[in-house]
Amino acid sequence: MSLDSVTEDIKEQARARAEEIRSDAEEQADEIIQEAEQEAERIRQQKEREVERQIEQEREQRLSSGNLEAKQTRLAARRQLLERVREQVETALVDLDAETREELTRELLDAASTEFEDVEAAEVYGRSDDEELLTSILEEYDGFEYGGEIDCLGGVVVESDSSRVRVNNTFDSVLEDVWQESLREISDELFEEQ
CATH class of the missing domain: 3.30.2320.30 (ATP synthase, E subunit, C-terminal)
Structure with a gap:
């Protein structure tokens, strides 16, 4: 075997090894990309759920706040009406x-x-x-x-x-x-x- 054929053999083995390493690297890169995409999808879904929960919570708070405000307005109106009734009774007593x-x-x-x-x-x-x-x-x-x-x-x-x-x-x-x-x-x- 000549030196050229040994050199060629070594080059061939190096190429084969490089191809094997490149193929393994591509597989690992594909796995990493797939895992990253899955993780990104999991995070996106989690964030969507969190945003939906926050939206629902804010909606409930606004609804509750609106109900409380309406109740306070009703109570204030009732209080005013009761005060007017009492004033009318007092006026009737003065005007007996x-x-x-x-x-x-x-x-x-x-x-x-x-x-x-x-x-x-x-x-x-x-x-x-x-x-x-x-x-x-x-x-x-x-x-x-x-x-x-x-x-x-x-x-x-x-x-x-x-x-x-x-x-x-x-x-x-x-x-x-x-x-x-x-x-x-x-x-x-x-x-x-x-």
Whole structure:
């Protein structure tokens, strides 16, 4: 065998080995590319799911926020309507006809006077527009005298310094008690769900 044929043999083996290495490298590159593409697809699908979850979560938050805002708006409107109803009741109490005002004032004074049976003197306070009415009614009560005006819708506040007793029987206090006791009923009546 000649040196040329040995050289040619070595070159042939080197070429074959290079072809084998190139083929292996291409296979490895194809596998790496395929794995990378699969990983990229897995990541893309995961990101899509995350984005969908985030979109759904934001949608739920916006829906919840919108519902809360609507509920708050409804409650504010109901509160305003209840305030208007109460204002109308207060106006009706202020505008009572003279006979009804006198009758109610007498009842409230009678109820308050039971707390002052052992007291020699008591002062009665009322609405400034009711001074004449109160002084007229108080002529029938021994030891009771008009003490002055207070800011109220009507009725009386009776006080005694000697016994340190104070009874608030104003229309305001009665209205407040009735309002608190009946608020649920009033609300149900006004806002009856259809």
